[in-house]
Amino acid sequence: MAVTHDTHSGNRKIIGSSVDRVDARAKVTGSAAYAEDLMPEKYLTAMVLHSTVAHANVVKIDISKALEVKGVVDIVTCFDVPDLPFPTAGHPWSTEKKHQDIADRLLLNRHVRFYGDDIAAVVAENDIACKHALKLIEVEYEELPHVFDAQEAAQDGAPLIHPERTDTNVLVHSSYDVGDYDEAIKEPGLVKIERNYQTPIVQHCHIEGVNSFAYEEQGKMVCVSSTQIPHIVRRVCSQATGLPMGDIRIIKPYIGGGFGNKQDVLTEPLNIFLSKRLGGRCVKLFYTREEVFVSTRVRHAMNFRLTSWVRKDGTFAARKVLVYSNQGAYASHAHALAANAVNAYRMMYPYSAIHGDAYTVYTNLPTAGAMRAYGIPQIGFALESHIDDICDEMGFDRIEFRLKNMMKIGYRDPQTTITCHSTGLAECIRKGAEFSDFLRKQKTYGKGQTGPVRRGIGMGIFCYKTGVYPISLETSACRMVLNQDGSIQLQMGATEIGQGADTVFAQMAAEELGFSFNRVHILSTQDTDVTPFDTGAYASRQTYVSGMAVKKTARKMKSEILAYASTMIHKDPGDLDIEDDMVVHVGSREPLIAVSEVAMEACYSLTNSKHIAAEETHHCTDNTYSFGVCFAEVEVDIPMAQIQVLNIVNVHDSGTIINTKTASGQVHGGMSMGLGYALSERIIIDEKTGRVLNNNLLDYKLMTSMDTPELHDLFVETDDPTGPFGNKSLGEPPVIPVAPAIRNAVKNATGVAIDANPLYPERLFHAFKEAGLIGE
């Protein structure tokens, strides 16, 4: 059955309201159970020994002293693990070999590829014995030359990081052409503008760490994990351990944030392996905050070169992007991020000849993976900085130039076929400009200012896809079961990770069924033995893809309820509908029988009992763009090299907003993360050793409440014809436009273009000094 989008939004009762989160009560009292809250009384503790060199072969590991520590139960080294290379990316598995994720790591690695690699694990009766034993393990390395810079690593003769796979550190080099770039640049009268931009390594910093525990139950290995992707974790655990998939069960409880780090398989395979070795005794593997920073995943650092050939009339003749993406030691999500970045480069300003080149390169640094908006914060910083640089150099109005060149309705991307089905971007820009008084302020500020403290205003726009189609499979299943009181149990394979998915799914189900909101009970836990299949929380896909599964299932469920009701009240089911928990006449809306009465009879009828349930899969074969803009106003204290954000607003077109309160919360969280990306967040690596120097929440500067200005969020609602309720992606996008808006505001204030984020004081100081704004 094809489910089509209907635009009867005027009749909606629950979609578009701001109901409270379904899980909020449990979370404010502490009754919401996260992984650690589910630990049994008795368990063993596992900890991992990480390498203290960036690149080496492990020659020998002496565990004799460590084994003597009282309480130590087992020690496993990189010489003891199965030779089963496995991938870790939270991607749907491709059944075509050439599209499969790269399997380039073992449970523990003899070839150490970064400072912090996993080389051994201790299992002990308590944490103290475990820690003590870790310190007594003696490792002998044969050190190898290392390389940290992506461009250097891509050169011939660079130390090879995965010689077992290939004879180059370049995982993938991809390129594309739209039109003929070389021909297009021959047009007379073009101005060429070319600049380099750099983005840093940052970390997700979810407040709950990375953790899991595993045990055997009835012949199966069960792993309770703080993950965004339980069904994918099960598949990867099977690939890593050799156990059949049906012998593995993953349980995902409430999780304390993920932001993409937990869209990767992290502790689970080793955890299952360790428990299995010990006859299925419960083993916990909880990473410390310091380990989370170094030995899970980070966001890719990317170096861009952008080249624009611009006509005097303010249009592009040709554009070119070259990116080197620093993958770190293992493939994880690998080239998908750099590819996403150069694709977004094309999509944002698509109307000219465009050439794209992207390299993803192994280095001896912590492994980069998915992080909120998947490559787009990186290109967003580079591209939107570049657009301002073009406008400044050629004297174009920053808004007019963007309006003229940005993606318009009906655009169909030539590479991916993703089509612009709806856009409110022009209206977002208008609304944000008005809110921030942009037009007046950009003139008042700008070049005329003198003195040590100056003000500026800047902007950045973005487009963002919704889900991963057609690059990867998009599929989701939903199940509904009718309770005897006429309420339903709603089961999703899609996961709640803090973003509010459970609440919007319950709203969608209630809306489509004609139920009150409180008649929908959503089961938050995913258990791969029970839960319908879904690939999980990433790509801002769930309200769009899984939301359609809810809609389809609700329609089927409703028809089942009405079919049964029709036998009770002797009416044609086609004449019936449900409204406010009552079966009503479809035309007159006259209430005929309560759903609760139908449900009770269906369950207990002596002559015709029927347990009413529905399950549907949505195989999604479409995609759509969301859009938005950030306007930021700053005050720059030049001699102090400090930036104060005076005013900031994000305006989003994410289609129909399902829940205004939780949507606003998503925008705030993204803006906060964007402010960190703009101003302070970066992983600092020791240049000599490759060691992460700020692997903790004090030295890694994420935003505190005091650093955060008042956050303003506005929406322009469009009704997207492909979204289940007219909705489009929202979870990730708010992070994207903030850093370039702030960089551009600082440039507006001082005239100094800083082409690398974050804009922390030391970097500002050197830039201001070079520009002559700070004297000797």
Place this chain on the structure above:
Amino acid sequence: MRKDIHCTVNGMEREFNVDVRSSLLEMLRGEEHAHSVKKGCEVGECGACTVLIDGRPFVSCIYLAIWAEGKDIMTSEGLVDKNGKLSDIQEAFISEGAVQCGFCTPGFIMSAIPIINADRKYSRDEIKKWIAGNFCRCTGYQKIVDAIEKTQEKRLREKGLLK
């Protein structure tokens, strides 16, 4: 070495036998099953394990369990009355949308208690300063500050200190 500790937890007198090396966090999460006390870093950086000790907020991960002798300790579980009714600050966190993943939430609520108990109004900047020891990665803090501000205003009105 182990030691007996006597203290009050959420209004109930309790006796614990603890390893002298253990933290108050471990004591509360262990035998007391006070799961609102969250372990985010274990080194006093993130604030997720904040509890009240004699009315003042402390991060319980770097507070030794043995120091709790004779102390009055309060966690988010203790804010719910015996009939299950939530406190005003918990209700405000829900209605203002201050809860997302929820992992930092109980710690923020405990940090907010001295503000909402005070007899004067704290400005938004003062609230932000007071809760700056608690990290949240989901909300950008805005709705958390909203919830605290609304609750303090409600309480001041109830006390006749604000119109």
